[in-house]
Amino acid sequence: MNADVSGNDDPRSAWFYVVPALLWTMAFFVVPFAFMAATSFASLVRRKITYTWDLGNYLEFFDKPYLLKGLFVSLEITLAVTFISVVLAYPLAWIIAERVPKRLQRAVLILAILPFWTSYVVRSYSWLLLFSSNGVINNALMGSGIISEPLQLASTTSATIIGFVHFFVMLLTLTIYSNLVQLSPNYKRAAMDLGANTFQTFWHVILPLTLPGIMVGAFLTFVLCIGDYITPQILGGNNELVLPQIIMLQLGRRADIPAAASMSIILMLVVTAVYLLCLRWLKMERT
Amino acid sequence: MLRHRLLSLFSWTYLIAMFGFILLPVAVLVLFSFQDGTLPIPPFNGFTLKWYAEVFADQKLMAALQNSLSVAFGSSLLACLLGFFAAYGLSRYRLPASALQRVLLMAPMTVSYLIIALGLLVVFNWSGIRLSLWTVGIGHVVINLPLCFAIIYASMGDHQKNTERAARDLGANGFQVLYLITAPMLMPSILAAFFLSLTFSWDEFIISFLLSRFDVTLPVEIWSLLRSGLNPKTNAIGSLVFLLSMILLLVLETLVFRRRSKP
Numbered sequence: 427m428n429a430d431v432s433g434n435d436d437p438r439s440a441w442f443y444v445v446p447a448l449l450w451t452m453a454f455f456v457v458p459f460a461f462m463a464a465t466s467f468a469s470l471v472r473r474k475i476t477y478t479w480d481l482g483n484y485l486e487f488f489d490k491p492y493l494l495k496g497l498f499v500s501l502e503i504t505l506a507v508t509f510i511s512v513v514l515a516y517p518l519a520w521i522i523a524e525r526v527p528k529r530l531q532r533a534v535l536i537l538a539i540l541p542f543w544t545s546y547v548v549r550s551y552s553w554l555l556l557f558s559s560n561g562v563i564n565n566a567l568m569g570s571g572i573i574s575e576p577l578q579l580a581s582t583t584s585a586t587i588i589g590f591v592h593f594f595v596m597l598l599t600l601t602i603y604s605n606l607v608q609l610s611p612n613y614k615r616a617a618m619d620l621g622a623n624t625f626q627t628f629w630h631v632i633l634p635l636t637l638p639g640i641m642v643g644a645f646l647t648f649v650l651c652i653g654d655y656i657t658p659q660i661l662g663g664n665n666e667l668v669l670p671q672i673i674m675l676q677l678g679r680r681a682d683i684p685a686a687a688s689m690s691i692i693l694m695l696v697v698t699a700v701y702l703l704c705l706r707w708l709k710m711e712r713t
Numbered sequence: 714m715l716r717h718r719l720l721s722l723f724s725w726t727y728l729i730a731m732f733g734f735i736l737l738p739v740a741v742l743v744l745f746s747f748q749d750g751t752l753p754i755p756p757f758n759g760f761t762l763k764w765y766a767e768v769f770a771d772q773k774l775m776a777a778l779q780n781s782l783s784v785a786f787g788s789s790l791l792a793c794l795l796g797f798f799a800a801y802g803l804s805r806y807r808l809p810a811s812a813l814q815r816v817l818l819m820a821p822m823t824v825s826y827l828i829i830a831l832g833l834l835v836v837f838n839w840s841g842i843r844l845s846l847w848t849v850g851i852g853h854v855v856i857n858l859p860l861c862f863a864i865i866y867a868s869m870g871d872h873q874k875n876t877e878r879a880a881r882d883l884g885a886n887g888f889q890v891l892y893l894i895t896a897p898m899l900m901p902s903i904l905a906a907f908f909l910s911l912t913f914s915w916d917e918f919i920i921s922f923l924l925s926r927f928d929v930t931l932p933v934e935i936w937s938l939l940r941s942g943l944n945p946k947t948n949a950i951g952s953l954v955f956l957l958s959m960i961l962l963l964v965l966e967t968l969v970f971r972r973r974s975k976p
Contacts, residue, residue, distance in 0.1 A: 439887055443802030447795040447818055447858060454855045455821045458832030465835050475838075518731045521724045538732065541739045543958040545916050547932050548951035551939060552738035555745060555753055558943060562741055565755040596735060624720065653825035656918055660939065670827060677923070683835060690828045697825070 466688035475683060483688035496672040497692070503583065503668060504652040507590040508644050514591065515598035516640070520628075522599070523606040535603060539596040546593075550660040553589045554580060557661070581663025589661045590654075594647045601646075605639035606632070645704050649697055669693055739955065746948035753945045764949035774950060777934035780846055781915060784930055788853035789910035795854070796861030797903060801895060804869040805877070815866075822859040829855055830923040837924070844926040852920035857910035864909070868902035869895075908965040912958065 466484075468477045487493045518538065526534050541549060556562045557579035564576040579585060613635065617627040655670040662668070667675070669689060676686040745753035749761040768774055799818060803811055821829060833852055837844060873895060880894045896903065921930040929937075931954065938947050 440802045440806030440808055443798040443806075444808065444814060447799035447862065448814060450795055450854065450858065451817055451821065454833065454851055455824075455829065456817070458836045459824070459828070461835045461839065462828065462832040514731065517727055521728050525721070525724045525728075538735060541735060543912075543962055544739060544742075544951065544955040545932055545935065545958070547918055547935050547939070548742065548947075548954055549738065551935075551947060551951060552742040555741050555943065555948075556738060558754065560752075560754050561943075562755055592735065592738065595731070624717075649825070653827055655827065673827065677831075683831070683838070687831060687835070690825075690831055694824065694828060 462687045463691060465684050466691050468684045468687075470680075470682050470684055473681065483685050484692070486685070487689060487692060492667075493672060493689070496667050496669045497696070499583075499666050500652050500668040500670070500693075501696070503587060503590070503658070504648055506587055507594060507651050508647045510587070510591050511594035511598050511647055512640060512644055515595045515643075516602055518595070519599045519602035519606055520632075523603055531607075535600070539600055541592070542596045547656055547660075549593065550589050550657050553585065553592070553661055557585050580661065581665065583662060583666045586658045586662035586668075589657045590651055593657075594651065597650075598643045598647065601639060601643040602636065605636045609635055641704060641707070645701065648700060652697065653693065742948050743952045743955070745945060746952045748945045748948070751945070753943050753948045764945040765953070767946050768949045768953065771946075774931075774934055774938075777929055777931045780928050781931040784846055784850050784853060784921075785911050785914040788850045788914050789857060789907050791850075792854045792857035792861045792910050793865075793903060793907045796858055796906060797865050797896070797899075799862050800866035800869055801891060804866060805874070818862050819859045821855050822863075826856060826917070826919045830920040833920075834923055844924055846925065846928050846930075848924040849921045849930060852924050853910075853914040853917060856917070856920070857913055860913070861906040861910060864902050864906040865899060868899055873898045904968060905965070908961065908968075912961060915958070915961075 464477065465475060467479050467481065468475050469480070469482050470476070471478075522531055522534055522538065541552075544552070554561070558564075559576040559578070559580070561579075563579060564573075567573045568576065609632065613631050614627055617631045622630065652668075653670060655674055658668045658671055659674075662671075670693070673686045673689045673693075676682040676689070744757065746764055747760045747762070748757060748764070749759035802808065803814060808814065830852060833848065833855075836842075837848055842848065876898065877890050877894050880890050885893065916932065917930075918932040918936065921933050922936065925933060931950075935947065935950060935954075938944065938950070
C-alpha cells in the first residue's frame with residue numbers, strides 16, 4: 427500500500443486528493459471538539475457563555491448528587507444491557523450457525539435482525555405500544571386473568587433495559603454469528619475426535635475462540651448504549667435519568683452549553699477508560 | 714440420543730422465543746397502523762387505511778420526509794466523494810505522516826454523535842451561523858466520512874494498481890485514471906459506502922435534533938409526534954419508514970452484495 431505509482435503524475439498532486447477530506451475533518455470535527463472542550467471550562471453569566479477557565483462545571487458535577495447519580499444510573503443500565511444482550515445473543519447466533527440448515531441461514535439471520543432497519547425512534551415507540559397501561563402486554567395478562575390491575579411497565583428502568591436489549595441482541599447476534607461461521611470446522615472435528623461431547627466442545631474450544639469477537643461486540647454495545655438518549659427518554663420516563671438525558675436537559679431548558687459540554691467530556695472519559703480496560707483484558711487473555 | 718434430541722428441542726424453542734421477542738414490537742407497530750379507532754392498542758377493531766391517508770395529508774410530515782431524503786442523499790454523496798479521493802490519495806502515493814492522516818480521518822468514528830453535535834453547536838453559535846438543514850448535513854458528513862473512507866480504502870488493492878499503471882503508460886493523466894479506471898473498478902465498495910451512509914443519515918436523530926431549527930428531518934418530526942402519546946398515525950409513519958428502509962436494504966443487497974459475491 428505504500429509504493430507510489432510510477433508514471434507521469436506529479437506526486438505532489440496527491441495532496442489534491444487528500445486535502446479536502448482532511449480540511450473537512452479539521453474544520454467540522456477537530457476544531458468543534460476543541461471548542462467544546464474549551465467551553466466545558468466556561469460558565470454561563472447572564473445567559474451568555476463566558477470563558478472563565480475554571481473547573482466550576484466539573485466540580486459541580488461531582489458536588490450535586492443528582493448529577494453524579496446520572497452517571498451511576500447510566501453505568502448500571504449499560505452494564506446490565508451489555509451482559510443480558512451477550513447472554514441472549516450468543517445461543518441465538520450459535521443455533522443459527524450450527525442447527526439451522528446452511529441454505530436457510532442467511533434468510534433466518536435477515537429475519538432475526540429485521541427490526542434493526544426500522545427507525546431508532548420508532549423502535550422505542552413500538553415498545554411503548556406493548557408496555558403502556560392499556561397496551562398489548564397488560565391487555566393479554568388481564569385478559570387471561572393473571573392480574574386484575576394493569577402493571578406499571580412503561581416509564582421504568584426495566585423498560586429502558588428491555589428496549590436496549592432488543593436492539594443490541596440483534597447487533598450482537600450478527601457479530602457473533604459472523605465470528606462462529608469464520609471458525610474452521612476442523613476445530614470442532616478435532617475436539618469430537620478426541621472424545622469431547624457437544625457441550626465440552628463448545629465450552630473448551632468454540633467459546634474461547636470466539637471470545638475476542640464477543641469482547642468487540644460487547645464494547646460496541648457499551649459505547650452505543652451509554653451515549654444514547656432516545657431509548658431512556660421514551661421508555662424510561664423521568665424518574666431515573668441517565669447522563670445523556672441530563673445533558674439534553676441542560677441544553678433544552680437552561681441552554682447551559684458549558685455544563686452540557688463538561689458532562690459530555692466526562693462521558694467520553696468513562697468510555698475511554700472502559701476501552702483501555704477492555705484492551706488490557708484482551709491482551710492478558712492472549713498471553 | 715435422548716440428550717441430542719433434548720438439545721435440538723431446546724434449540725428450536727429458544728430460536729422461536731427469541732424471534733418472538735425480536736419481531737413482536739414491529740408486528741404490533743404495523744398491525745395497529747391499520748387500527749380502525751383512535752388508539753393503537755388492543756382490541757384490534759378492524760382494518761382501515763385512514764391513518765396512512767392522514768400521514769400523506771400531513772404537510773409537516775411530508776416536508777420532513779423530503780428534508781430527510783435531501784440531507785441523506787446530499788451528505789452521503791459528499792461523504793463518499795471526499796472519502797474516495799482521500800482513499801485514493803493515501804493508498805496510491807507516499808505521503809508524509811500518512812498514518813497520522815488516516816487516524817485523523819477515522820477519529821470521528823470513536824466519538825459519540827452527541828459530542829459531535831455539541832461541538833458543532835458551540836462553533837455555529839460562536840460564529841453566528843444559523844441552524845438549518847445545511848448544518849444538519851455538515852454533521853452527517855462528519856459522521857459518514859470515516860465510514861466511507863474506511864470502506865473504500867480497504868478495497869483499494871494491488872489488483873487495481875496494475876491496471877492504473879497500464880492506463881498511465883497508455884497516456885492517461887491522473888484524473889482520467891481516477892475517473893475511467895479506479896472509480897469503475899471500485900464501484901461495489903463505493904456503492905456500499907454510499908448506501909450505508911444513506912441509512913445512517915436517514916435514521917440519525919441527535920445531530921438532526923440539535924443542529925436544526927425550523928426545517929427538520931423525519932426522525933425529529935416523529936419525535937415531536939410522540940409528545941401526543943400513542944397514536945395510530947405514528948404507527949403508520951413508523952411502518953412507512955420501515956418499508957422505505959427495507960426497500961433501501963433490498964437495493965443494497967441486489968446492487969452491491971449480490972454483485973460482489975460473484976467472481
